[in-house]
Amino acid sequence: MLMPKPDEAVLAKRGEIIAALREIVPGEGVIAEEDEMRVYESDGLSAYRQMPMIVVLPETTEQVAEILRYCHAEEVKVVPRGAGTSLSGGALPLADAVLLGLGKFNRILDVDFENRAVVTQPGVTNLGITHAVQDQGFYYAPDPSSQIACSIGGNIAENSGGVHCLKYGLTTNNVLGIEFVTIEGEVIRIGGKHLDAEGYDLLGLMTGSEGLLGVVTEVTVRILRKPATARALLVGFASSEAAGTCVAEIIGAGVIPGGMEMMDNPAINAAEDFVGTGYPRDAAALLIVELDGPEVEVDYLIGRVREIAEANGATSLRVSESEDERNAFWAGRKSAFPAVGRISPDYMCMDGTIPRKMLPEILRRMSSLSEKHGLRVANVFHAGDGNLHPLILFDANQPGELETAEAFGGDILKACVELGGVLTGEHGVGIEKRDLMGEMFTEVDLDQQQRVKCAFDAKGLLNPGKVFPKLHRCAELGRMVVHQGKMPFPDIPRF
Amino acid sequence: MASTFQPTDDSQVLDAVTWALAEVAPLEIVGRGSKRGLGRNFQADHSLDLSGLSGINFYEPEELILSAKPATPMAEIEAALAERGQMLAFEPMDMRPILGMGAGEGSIGGVFACNLSGPRRVKSGAARDHLLGFNAVSGRAEAFKSGGRVVKNVTGYDLSKLITGSHGTLAVMTELTFKVLPAPEKTYTVLVSGLDGAAATRAMAAAMNSAHEVAGAAFLPAALAGRSDVSYVQGAGSSITALRLEGFGPSVEQRCRELREELAEFGALEELHSHNSIRFWTEIRDATCLTAPADRLIWRLSVPPTAGHQVLATLSESLGAKGFLDWSGGLVWLSLPPSGDAAHEPVRASIAPHGGHATLVRASADTRASVPVFQPQPAPLAALSARVKDSFDPKRILNPGRMVAGS
Numbered sequence: 001m002l003m004p005k006p007d008e009a010v011l012a013k014r015g016e017i018i019a020a021l022r023e024i025v026p027g028e029g030v031i032a033e034e035d036e037m038r039v040y041e042s043d044g045l046s047a048y049r050q051m052p053m054i055v056v057l058p059e060t061t062e063q064v065a066e067i068l069r070y071c072h073a074e075e076v077k078v079v080p081r082g083a084g085t086s087l088s089g090g091a092l093p094l095a096d097a098v099l100l101g102l103g104k105f106n107r108i109l110d111v112d113f114e115n116r117a118v119v120t121q122p123g124v125t126n127l128g129i130t131h132a133v134q135d136q137g138f139y140y141a142p143d144p145s146s147q148i149a150c151s152i153g154g155n156i157a158e159n160s161g162g163v164h165c166l167k168y169g170l171t172t173n174n175v176l177g178i179e180f181v182t183i184e185g186e187v188i189r190i191g192g193k194h195l196d197a198e199g200y201d202l203l204g205l206m207t208g209s210e211g212l213l214g215v216v217t218e219v220t221v222r223i224l225r226k227p228a229t230a231r232a233l234l235v236g237f238a239s240s241e242a243a244g245t246c247v248a249e250i251i252g253a254g255v256i257p258g259g260m261e262m263m264d265n266p267a268i269n270a271a272e273d274f275v276g277t278g279y280p281r282d283a284a285a286l287l288i289v290e291l292d293g294p295e296v297e298v299d300y301l302i303g304r305v306r307e308i309a310e311a312n313g314a315t316s317l318r319v320s321e322s323e324d325e326r327n328a329f330w331a332g333r334k335s336a337f338p339a340v341g342r343i344s345p346d347y348m349c350m351d352g353t354i355p356r357k358m359l360p361e362i363l364r365r366m367s368s369l370s371e372k373h374g375l376r377v378a379n380v381f382h383a384g385d386g387n388l389h390p391l392i393l394f395d396a397n398q399p400g401e402l403e404t405a406e407a408f409g410g411d412i413l414k415a416c417v418e419l420g421g422v423l424t425g426e427h428g429v430g431i432e433k434r435d436l437m438g439e440m441f442t443e444v445d446l447d448q449q450q451r452v453k454c455a456f457d458a459k460g461l462l463n464p465g466k467v468f469p470k471l472h473r474c475a476e477l478g479r480m481v482v483h484q485g486k487m488p489f490p491d492i493p494r495f
Numbered sequence: 496m497a498s499t500f501q502p503t504d505d506s507q508v509l510d511a512v513t514w515a516l517a518e519v520a521p522l523e524i525v526g527r528g529s530k531r532g533l534g535r536n537f538q539a540d541h542s543l544d545l546s547g548l549s550g551i552n553f554y555e556p557e558e559l560i561l562s563a564k565p566a567t568p569m570a571e572i573e574a575a576l577a578e579r580g581q582m583l584a585f586e587p588m589d590m591r592p593i594l595g596m597g598a599g600e601g602s603i604g605g606v607f608a609c610n611l612s613g614p615r616r617v618k619s620g621a622a623r624d625h626l627l628g629f630n631a632v633s634g635r636a637e638a639f640k641s642g643g644r645v646v647k648n649v650t651g652y653d654l655s656k657l658i659t660g661s662h663g664t665l666a667v668m669t670e671l672t673f674k675v676l677p678a679p680e681k682t683y684t685v686l687v688s689g690l691d692g693a694a695a696t697r698a699m700a701a702a703m704n705s706a707h708e709v710a711g712a713a714f715l716p717a718a719l720a721g722r723s724d725v726s727y728v729q730g731a732g733s734s735i736t737a738l739r740l741e742g743f744g745p746s747v748e749q750r751c752r753e754l755r756e757e758l759a760e761f762g763a764l765e766e767l768h769s770h771n772s773i774r775f776w777t778e779i780r781d782a783t784c785l786t787a788p789a790d791r792l793i794w795r796l797s798v799p800p801t802a803g804h805q806v807l808a809t810l811s812e813s814l815g816a817k818g819f820l821d822w823s824g825g826l827v828w829l830s831l832p833p834s835g836d837a838a839h840e841p842v843r844a845s846i847a848p849h850g851g852h853a854t855l856v857r858a859s860a861d862t863r864a865s866v867p868v869f870q871p872q873p874a875p876l877a878a879l880s881a882r883v884k885d886s887f888d889p890k891r892i893l894n895p896g897r898m899v900a901g902s
Contacts, residue, residue: 113704114700114704114800114801115799115800115801115825116703116704116800117799137706138704158649159649159653161647161649165646165647166646169620169624170647170649172624172653172656173620173624182875182879186875186879187875188873188875188876188879189873189876190876192799192850192851193799193800193850194797194798194799194825194849194850194851194852195616195617195621195797195822195825195826196610196612196616196621196623196660196797196852197852198797198852198854198869198870198872199869199870199872199876199877199880199898199899200657200660200661200665200880200883200884201610201623201656201657201659201660201661202657202876202879202880202883203656204623204653204655204656204657204659205652205653205654205656205657205883207653207656208649208652208653209652209653225704225705225706226706227706228706248557248558249557251557251558251559252556252557254580254581254677254678254680255677256676256677293706293708293746294706294707294708294746294749294750294753295749296745296746296749296750297742297743297745297746297749297750300743300745300746301743353643353645353646353647353648354645355555355558355644355645356557356558357555357557357558382647385645385646385647386645386646386647387647420643420644420645421643421645422643422645422647422648422650423650424648424649424650425645425647425648425649426647426649427649428649429649429650429651433650437650437651440643440650440651441640441651442639442640444637444638444639445639445640445641445651446651447637448633448637448639448641448654448886448887449641449651449652449654451886451887452652452654452657452883452886453652454882454886455879455882455883455885455886456879456882467651478889480516480635480889482516482517
């Protein structure tokens with residue numbers, strides 16, 4: 001993965017930059033020793049590592065603004081970092097950049113049940129928000145699997161999803177407002193406890209912008225009352241086609257489950273070996289369908305889903321009769337990654353999305369790709385929304401296997417795009433999928449996105465080298481070729 | 496000479512914008528024209544009438560998506576959805592009644608361009624939460640696309656959010672793909688009568704904070720309740736606080752019973768069922784109780800839910816406002832006596848302590864040319880928004896001045 005060439009002029013004045021940052025953030029907030037910076041050299045995508053130039057850990061919005069003003073004036077690049085759990089390299093440092101960590105922004109500022117909102121600093125964990133409101137029966141809905149560690153600021157940057165987003169939406173659907181600092185050091189607030197920000201929806205734009213547009217320093221999220229009850233079905237099928245059809249028919253019947261997960265046979269067996277909660281080992285595909293809401297509704301919908309599953313030839317079917325049993329259904333799914341980790345020295349987790357109806361087709365393609373590349377793959381899906389997490393099994397100690405796995409992963413994502421889907425459903429582009437962007441977008445599409453970036457960061461200092469395969473100067477992007485002359489559309493009806 | 500261009504396909508839209516760019520000739524972008532009176536009154540040399548770009552491209556009920564051309568009539572989309580028991584969950588309002596437009600009907604492009612969302616906003620999100628992807632021609636005369644046809648997608652910037660609510664000032668949409676959802680089998684509404692704004696807000700908060708999945712919470716003062724076509728509401732002779740429950744039959748009935756028990760302490764209770772319930776929420780969605788008299792100004796304010804009743808009380812007293820609350824108190828619809836400046840200063844001052852924004856929805860063309868129709872922004876945010884506009888439309892040829900004077 002090629003990163004922008006470090007700026008020698010910036011590296012040459014490293015000492016000066018450290019001194020300036022220490023003026024802004026006194027004490028231990030500036031880290032410049034190699035040993036102490038080591039912990040920041042990668043994020044959740046640990047195959048890629050890079051030591052930052054300097055790490056700075058501010059504690060106030062004003063400090064963030066001063067740091068960014070300084071870096072903007074001195075033309076120093078900045079990589080923002082939340083908890084560092086990105087699976088796409090979004091927080092990977094650059095050799096000539098200041099790594100701006102938001103870990104000290106760890107306080108919840110306001111819990112407002114009447115307006116169903118929580119105002120928090122960005123370094124608070126996703127689960128920390130739920131912990132702050134659960135004694136009153138509330139929760140924060142998006143639940144990425146890293147929720148115990150990932151920060152809400154990072155969730156904004158990545159527009160994180162989770163198992164429940166089919167029914168409750170992604171981060172973007174659950175954020176009411178943010179305060180952020182531009183690279184020029186301007187503090188901007190959008191939204192709040194009211195709905196829908198005025199003017200252009202910069203809140204929606206910032207969410208999922210992967211740290212390229214601004215640094216979020218405060219977040220207001222919507223909280224929800226916990227559903228009265230939840231029950232799950234565990235259904236085995238003899239083919240992935242039958243499972244795929246079942247998923248489509250459940251949705252077609254007007255049922256939106258709280259979660260609907262699918263695993264293929266290798267994933268079923270890996271999970272069963274690991275936790276042994278009674279998954280059907282011979283099933284080609286396993287569905288976990290969770291229904292949540294008022295008790296009477298859940299009981300009613302369990303019946304409907306059961307009918308649909310049986311009509312599609314379910315080979316095994318269990319309905320949870322207790323919380324313990326429901327949790328047992330999920331135990332295998334939730335441990336799928338470590339379970340696969342036991343059967344292979346290394347694995348690579350991919351994250352494409354396809355239209356639901358293409359599930360059987362993408363599985364067929366994956367198995368032929370698996371033969372082509374000579375590597376095994378196990379599959380877990382958020383079947384309800386077509387979000388795939390193929391786990392490619394490989395051994396990094398075997399020369400060339402990492403590269404083969406990367407090529408296999410790239411082929412899977414290209415297939416997703418070909419089938420009408422997208423490169424990434426919830427993990428972000430980062431550096432991992434950066435060079436595949438051309439599979440989905442034309443140069444014109446990407447140039448327009450980069451022009452939006454220029455509106456926020458004309459010097460291209462915030463998190464460069466991520467998301468976009470080619471870096472353009474803003475002046476170059478702003479140029480226009482205007483076709484002068486006669487009206488070029490004699491065919492358009494005019495009156 | 497002013498012209499109206501009527502392209503019939505994407506490439507003709509591109510041709511028209513290419514020409515307008517070369518001539519620096521601003522275009523007014525029109526779908527079906529039903530919301531032409533919304534936004535600042537601005538001057539454009541020419542019109543780009545998209546009515547030739549109409550029709551559903553594809554509709555896949557099992558995938559919960561529909562893709563359509565921008566000027567597809569809402570009626571056509573709603574009919575297609577109804578046939579398969581689905582709906583647009585954000586419940587877009589029909590602006591014709593309050594804008595006094597007889598001719599034309601709303602288009603799907605207009606709905607997204609204005610980010611119009613109705614009472615179900617509190618449960619199911621806004622229009623902006625439902626647009627999955629689009630194709631468009633920017634003010635640089637470049638055809639581009641963003642997003643896709645799947646819900647789970649974080650590939651690149653989410654320009655679907657940005658284009659929604661941009662009132663045609665960034666790009667001309669030529670195709671929109673959006674999420675649809677199953678329509679509820681049953682709709683019940685629990686009514687509490689006789690509450691004042693503060694008590695109604697507490698009742699709505701109690702209902703929204705319950706586990707009953709309330710899909711609409713509105714408050715009509717007595718004078719406006721009397722204007723309803725739903726006989727029970729019209730004859731109530733007091734204020735009405737309404738809570739909507741939707742879903743599968745047995746579930747709705749059970750939740751309705753439980754919600755009534757929980758709200759019993761607030762006042763006398765009544766229920767509306769299917770037909771009346773649907774009619775009531777259509778009235779709330781379209782703010783029909785404020786339609787007449789036609790010369791009164793109409794404002795739409797979004798504030799924190801607990802603040803709405805205070806704003807309504809303040810402005811009723813000081814300006815003679817009439818109004819009601821939706822979104823559990825967070826959306827304030829106001830009708831004010833006519834005035835040249837639309838009382839924009841006192842209206843905006845009333846929300847300042849709480850946070851939020853105020854949009855002037857109905858006023859004369861002169862007023863909409865001289866008064867900020869949309870909430871003025873602090874300087875750094877306004878400058879950033881202007882740079883975003885420039886990144887799509889540097890020569891300001893697409894609906895210039897529709898949202899902000901001079902941009």
